[in-house]
Amino acid sequence: MIFYFSGTGNSLYVARLLADExxxxxxxxxxxINNGTFEFELKDSEKIGIVTPVYFYGLPSIVETFLDKLNLKKYSSFYLVVTFGSFTANTGPNAQKYFSGLGLNLDHIFSVKMPENYVPLLKVPSQDVCSALISDAQKSVHDIVKILDENPPGDYDIHKGKFPGIVSSLCRMIYKDGMTTKKFWVDDACTSCGLCERICPTNAISLQDGKPCWTKDICPRCLACLHRCPSSAIQLGHFTKKKDRYVNPEINFNQEIRQ
Ligand SMILES: Cc1cc2nc3c(=O)[nH]c(=O)nc-3n(C[C@H](O)[C@H](O)[C@H](O)COP(=O)(O)O)c2cc1C
Ligand code: SF4
Ligand code: SF4
Incomplete structure (x- = not known):
């Protein structure tokens, strides 16, 4: 069983590769979360995967909320696969603490570098770089499956970067503020198509007079609304207007409304 969260498709892509293998x-x-389903039947000695993007050098708030509520009757061994754009810092070790605080065993930790999507601060890489990263992910997933099968539990994330402890501690504090929806706004290109309202994984958007309004004070900031708006009309702060948008090209977002 592999649980995934994905704003722009990278983690869904990795989750699918894992599931295939x-x-x-x-x-x-x-x-x-939206259906209130938190109880799952497990097979004997089944490993449970969590695949998620790194947000502010840690887990997205929605993943933590899900873990808080998850109710598994059997002893379960988890593995975590994080996708990230730059580096992961202490995402893995902090996740391990989070899991053990909930009485869950996070046994294996992995990371897969994917195209960056945090455009309020950074840029989406060129198409060539994105293609190379997406193609490399196949090998990374293959290696993960091999390690899961053959190696003992451990932290196999080799993308922590420098000073991971300090970086994660500082950025986790920023994420608390970073979850505010106050900085989202919509420009004149909006055609009132309603897609943003339909795809938001936390139902934080509602169309009012044909324009999106953020009806919750906070959200995980997955940026699905910003990247998937067909008119690139959704902005966050001052620096997203001229930035390219990104969705993982291997995911057919036309068919899959909400991730
Ligand atoms: C709110 C937010 C915070 C992010 N923080 C980080 C980060 O701390 N480190 C990093 O390397 N990438 C960061 N990223 C980039 C994503 O982790 C990366 O692009 C990921 O593959 C996106 O996965 P998805 O397409 O499944 O949503 C962040 C992206 C978002 C939207
Ligand atoms: S997805 Fe974009 S164009 Fe459609 S309603 Fe939302 S902001 Fe407007
Ligand atoms: S409002 Fe946008 S960024 Fe926030 S959860 Fe919904 S889709 Fe993601």
Whole structure:
């Protein structure tokens, strides 16, 4: 069983590759939360995967919320696969603490570098770089499956960067403020199509007079609304207007409304 969260498709792509190799199924974390489904039947000695992007050098708030509520009757061994754009810092070790605080065993930790999507601060890489990263992810997933099968539990994330402890501590404090929806706004290009309202995994957007309004004070800031708006009309702060948008090209977002 592989639970995933994904704003722009990278983590969904990795979750699918893993599921293909492991002959496993994938389950959307927002769907579980929105449907109130937190109890799952496990097979004996089944490993449970969590696939998620790194947000502010840690887990997205929605993933933590899901773990808080998850109710598994059997002893379960988890593995975590994070996708990231730059580096991961202490995401893995902090996640391990979070899991053990909930009485859950996070046994293996992995990371897969994917195209960056945090455009309020950084840029989406060129198409060539994105293609190379997406193609390399296949090998990374293959290696992960091999390690899961053959190696003992451990932190196999080799993308922590410098001073991971300090970086994560500082950025986690910023994420608390970073979850505010106050900085989202919509420009004149909005055609009132309603897609942003339909795809938001936390139902934080509602169309009022044909324009999106953020009806919750905070959200995980997955940027699905910003990247997937067909008119690139959604902005966050001052620096996103001229930035390219990104969705993982391997995911057919036309068919899959909400991730
Ligand atoms: C709110 C937010 C925070 C992010 N923080 C980080 C970060 O701390 N380190 C990093 O390397 N990438 C960071 N990223 C980039 C994403 O982790 C990366 O692009 C990821 O693959 C996106 O996955 P998705 O397409 O499944 O949403 C961040 C992205 C968002 C939206
Ligand atoms: S997805 Fe974009 S164009 Fe459609 S309603 Fe939302 S902001 Fe407007
Ligand atoms: S409002 Fe936008 S950034 Fe926030 S959860 Fe919804 S889709 Fe993601």
């Amino acid at each position: 492991l002959n496993d199924c994938i389950i959307s974390i927002p769907d579980c």
